[in-house]
Amino acid sequence: MADVLVVDDEPSIREFLEVLLSKYGHQTRTAGSLREAREALEVKAPELVVTDFRLGRESGLDVLKAARALPLPPEVIVVTAFGTPASAVEAMRQGAYDYVTKPFDNDELMLLVERAVEKRSLRAENRQLRSSALGASVFMGSSPAMQQVWSIVQKVAPTRATVLVTGESGTGKEVVARAIHLLSPRAGHPFVPVNCGAIAEGVLESELFGHVKGAFTGATSDRQGLLVSAGEGTVMLDEVGELPLGTQVKLLRVLQERQVKPVGSSREVPFEARIVAATNRNLEAEVKAGRFREDLLFRLNVISLEVPPLRQRREDVPRLAEFFLERIARELGRPRLRLSSESLEALQRFSFPGNVRQMQNVIERAATLSDTDELGLASLPPLVQGTATPMEAEPDLSLPVGFSLERHLDTIERRYLHEALRRSGGSKMKAAEQLGLSFRSFRYRLAKHGLPPDDA
Numbered sequence: 001m002a003d004v005l006v007v008d009d010e011p012s013i014r015e016f017l018e019v020l021l022s023k024y025g026h027q028t029r030t031a032g033s034l035r036e037a038r039e040a041l042e043v044k045a046p047e048l049v050v051t052d053f054r055l056g057r058e059s060g061l062d063v064l065k066a067a068r069a070l071p072l073p074p075e076v077i078v079v080t081a082f083g084t085p086a087s088a089v090e091a092m093r094q095g096a097y098d099y100v101t102k103p104f105d106n107d108e109l110m111l112l113v114e115r116a117v118e119k120r121s122l123r124a125e126n127r128q129l130r131s132s133a134l135g136a137s138v139f140m141g142s143s144p145a146m147q148q149v150w151s152i153v154q155k156v157a158p159t160r161a162t163v164l165v166t167g168e169s170g171t172g173k174e175v176v177a178r179a180i181h182l183l184s185p186r187a188g189h190p191f192v193p194v195n196c197g198a199i200a201e202g203v204l205e206s207e208l209f210g211h212v213k214g215a216f217t218g219a220t221s222d223r224q225g226l227l228v229s230a231g232e233g234t235v236m237l238d239e240v241g242e243l244p245l246g247t248q249v250k251l252l253r254v255l256q257e258r259q260v261k262p263v264g265s266s267r268e269v270p271f272e273a274r275i276v277a278a279t280n281r282n283l284e285a286e287v288k289a290g291r292f293r294e295d296l297l298f299r300l301n302v303i304s305l306e307v308p309p310l311r312q313r314r315e316d317v318p319r320l321a322e323f324f325l326e327r328i329a330r331e332l333g334r335p336r337l338r339l340s341s342e343s344l345e346a347l348q349r350f351s352f353p354g355n356v357r358q359m360q361n362v363i364e365r366a367a368t369l370s371d372t373d374e375l376g377l378a379s380l381p382p383l384v385q386g387t388a389t390p391m392e393a394e395p396d397l398s399l400p401v402g403f404s405l406e407r408h409l410d411t412i413e414r415r416y417l418h419e420a421l422r423r424s425g426g427s428k429m430k431a432a433e434q435l436g437l438s439f440r441s442f443r444y445r446l447a448k449h450g451l452p453p454d455d456a
């Protein structure tokens, strides 16, 4: 149900639209002139305005203008007379959501109304962060789980507390870390993500802490580490669970003393940056398994924030799909792109093991490849249509500096082992089955990764 303002100088049309809109459950107010419309907008901003293009001697474009000037502008649908395409073009140019031509079809109008209202509520949800420079790049989500995440983000952002962001791959941990940065007084300073898993141990320490000339072969001059060069910004230690134990010890000391010792130097350099760490591993389990230092976990985990997987907030799927579709449609200059109802249903059914990232890829791929405005089931990957196995999923093939295929595959394997164990509640039999492995082969892989027999 939305709050709709109907503007028309013809009383019979006002009445007709009022009845029609109420029949669909909308709360309707009416105005018969530009002045009345302005007053109504001022009393309370509606979510949608339906205005005639011609209001006697006045113009519906002025209603449009007044509506667009509100802090959170309503969507505006303009009703134009038959045979006046120029007025429709002008209305669209000035930011109308869409137009209908008189005499209009009731169903056509109501379809537009529903779409406009939905678009507007999507915008309202995003407004809080948008107004704070986070931009249109984030979808807040209306699921209780995500609402809670954003409310914690807003509370911790202004503080200096170290935050640990956890969650499966692709859930939006980096999005959350950036939000913490952008909503903090540090927003004007750099946000520096460092992928601790993708960089070789020696290189990582010099990246983070810096080095002095001659510290190692190739160190031809002094170099400031990221913790220092980030200034008063935020450093995101991404994939912190992948840090080698040796680096963990050093990092702990650095965080305790808020000083770094560049590689090869004996001099400590203070730093100001805030630390946000992220991981898709269960660090408590890593501590138990002896792969992560408990004291470092305590240091990082002053405030912890878990980003829930998409399958646990399915109510966000339709809006999120629309959010990504709208964005790619704008990029492609194809504003009429939309998902067919079958596609939407398939998306809602799909479990999205790759979470939001996967969903974004699916939508962008469909939009880019589709020749038609309606994205039908066939535009979705077979996996999402429900007709293929996970092996056909497309992996991320970027090759960052210091990349090692062996280490990468090991990491993937370890994550699958963890995930399967997590889903099976620790039952190795079930975990093996989910991975399509024999029990023997599963046990062998656990041992290879040093996972203890009772590690779940």
Ligand SMILES: Nc1ncnc2c1ncn2[C@@H]1O[C@H](COP(=O)(O)OP(=O)(O)OP(=O)(O)O)[C@@H](O)[C@H]1O
Binding pocket: 137, 138, 139, 140, 167, 168, 169, 170, 171, 172, 173, 174, 175, 176, 280, 356, 357, 358, 360
């Ligand atoms: N709430 C959101 N609104 C808009 N886009 C999102 C949201 N959450 C995630 N995304 C998008 O999904 C992709 C993955 O997000 P992000 O990189 O933050 O995930 P991650 O949890 O850090 O994943 P990984 O563990 O693989 O590093 C990004 O392209 C991001 O823009």
Ligand SMILES: [Mg+2]
Binding pocket: 173, 174, 238
């Ligand atoms: Mg990430």
